[in-house]
Amino acid sequence: MTPPPSQMDQPDKNPPVSLESLLRIKRCEVPDDGFWDSFEKDFNRRRLHSLVKQDQSWRLWNPLVKWMTVAVPALGLLALGVLGWRGQETSSPILAEVATDQVRLVMEEAPAAVSDAAMSVDIIGSGPSAQGLSSQFVMDAIEQRATTTHSFRKVLYTPALEVPVPSGASYVRDTLRSRSYSVTTADYSLGRNF
Amino acid sequence: MALSKPVDDVLPLGAEADALSHASDSDQLLVARVQAGDVAAFDSLVRKYRERLYAVIYNLTSNREDAADLTQEAFIKAFSSINRFKGNSAFFTWLYRIGVNATLTHLKRNRFRRFFSLEKIQEEGSHAQVLEALAAKHKSDKGALLNELQEKLNEALQKLSPKHRTVVVLFEIEGLSHQEIAEVMECSVGTVRSRLHYAKQQLQADLQPFLE
Numbered sequence: 001m002t003p004p005p006s007q008m009d010q011p012d013k014n015p016p017v018s019l020e021s022l023l024r025i026k027r028c029e030v031p032d033d034g035f036w037d038s039f040e041k042d043f044n045r046r047r048l049h050s051l052v053k054q055d056q057s058w059r060l061w062n063p064l065v066k067w068m069t070v071a072v073p074a075l076g077l078l079a080l081g082v083l084g085w086r087g088q089e090t091s092s093p094i095l096a097e098v099a100t101d102q103v104r105l106v107m108e109e110a111p112a113a114v115s116d117a118a119m120s121v122d123i124i125g126s127g128p129s130a131q132g133l134s135s136q137f138v139m140d141a142i143e144q145r146a147t148t149t150h151s152f153r154k155v156l157y158t159p160a161l162e163v164p165v166p167s168g169a170s171y172v173r174d175t176l177r178s179r180s181y182s183v184t185t186a187d188y189s190l191g192r193n194f
Numbered sequence: 195m196a197l198s199k200p201v202d203d204v205l206p207l208g209a210e211a212d213a214l215s216h217a218s219d220s221d222q223l224l225v226a227r228v229q230a231g232d233v234a235a236f237d238s239l240v241r242k243y244r245e246r247l248y249a250v251i252y253n254l255t256s257n258r259e260d261a262a263d264l265t266q267e268a269f270i271k272a273f274s275s276i277n278r279f280k281g282n283s284a285f286f287t288w289l290y291r292i293g294v295n296a297t298l299t300h301l302k303r304n305r306f307r308r309f310f311s312l313e314k315i316q317e318e319g320s321h322a323q324v325l326e327a328l329a330a331k332h333k334s335d336k337g338a339l340l341n342e343l344q345e346k347l348n349e350a351l352q353k354l355s356p357k358h359r360t361v362v363v364l365f366e367i368e369g370l371s372h373q374e375i376a377e378v379m380e381c382s383v384g385t386v387r388s389r390l391h392y393a394k395q396q397l398q399a400d401l402q403p404f405l406e
Binding site for chain 1 (some may be wrong): 347
C-alpha cells in the first residue's frame with residue numbers, strides 16, 4: 001500500500017538539516033562595508049605606532065647599545081672589584097675618601113730603594129698656611145711594579161715645608177693624611193691627577 | 195582548501211590546484227617584497243586576508259570588537275616578524291597561526307569576561323534553503339528564527355573549549371583541510387580529527403532542536 005501523496009512529499013519538502021549546514025550559516029555573519037574603512041584607518045595608526053616603538057626598542061637594543069648597556073656597568077663593577085681588591089692588598093681603604101688636594105707626581109723614576117721611614121720635620125715659618133698643620137712628615141718612596149698598575153703611598157707634605165728629596169726617591173703632595181693608591185700605567189705616565 | 199574558497203564557484207576542479215599554487219606564489223612574491231622593505235606590499239596581503247582572518251577570530255570570540263582588535267594585532271605581529279617567515283609553510287597558514295594564537299591567549303586571559311557582540315547575518319546567502327526548511331519545520335517567522343539560530347550557534351560554539359572551537363571554525367566554517375589546521379595549530383592531523391569528532395558530537399547535542 002502506497003502512502004498518500006502528501007505524506008510522500010513530506011520528507012522532500014523538509015530535508016533533515018545537518019550540523020554542517022547549520023554551521024555554514026556562520027559564514028554569513030560578516031561586517032558591513034564601512035567596517036573595513038575604519039579597520040584600515042585603525043590598523044595603519046597602530047602599525048605606525050608599532051613601527052615607532054620598534055624603532056625605539058631597536059635603538060635601545062641594537063648590538064652596540066646593548067653591549068654598552070650591559071658591558072659598561074659590568075666593566076665598572078669589575079673595575080671597582082679589582083680596585084677594592086688592590087686596596088685590600090695595600091691594607092688601606094682606597095675608595096674610602098677622595099683627596100681634596102690634587103696630588104702631583106714629582107718624580108717619575110722608580111726609586112733606587114724603598115723607604116717607609118717616617119721622620120719628624122719641623123714646620124718652617126709661621127704664616128696662615130702653616131697654622132694647624134702637623135709637624136709629622138711621612139716620607140715614602142713610590143713603589144713601582146712591573147704590572148699595568150702601580151701602588152704607592154703618598155707622603156704627607158705641607159706647602160710650607162721645604163724638604164730635600166733623597167736622590168732616586170719620589171713623593172707626592174697631599175693633605176696631611178697618608179693614603180695608598182693604585183693607578184694605571186697610563187695615568188702614571190701621563191702624570192694625571194688622581 | 196582555504197585559498198580555493200573564493201574561486202570555488204567560478205573555477206572547475208582541475209583549475210583549483212593551479213589557482214592555489216598561483217595564490218601561494220603571489221603571496222611569496224609579496225612577502226619577499228615586504229622583507230625587502232616594501233611596506234605597501236604588506237597592505238596587499240592585509241587586504242587579501244583581512245576578511246578571512248577576521249572571520250576566524252570573530253567565530254572564535256563571538257565578539258566583533260575583540261575580533262577587529264585581535265585581527266589588527268595579528269597583522270601587526272605578522273608585519274613586525276615578517277623577516278622570520280622562511281616560507282616553510284604557506285603565508286596564510288603562518289598568518290592564521292599568529293591570529294589563532296593571539297586569540298587563544300586573549301580567550302585564556304579573559305575567560306571570565308565573555309559577552310556576545312554579533313555581526314548581522316546577511317540576508318542573501320547560502321543559508322536560505324536551510325532557513326526555509328527550519329522555518330517550515332518550526333512554523334515560525336524566518337527573521338525571528340534566524341536570530342534565535344544565530345544566538346544558539348554562538349552559544350554552542352562558546353561552550354566548546356577554545357582548541358575544539360578552533361578546529362570546528364577552521365574546518366566547518368573556514369573550510370581548511372585537516373593538514374592545514376594541523377599546521378596552524380601545530381599539532382598532528384590525528385589530534386585535529388579527534389578534536390573535530392568530539393566537538394561535533396557536543397555541537398550535535400547542543401543544537402539538537404534544530405537538527406530534528
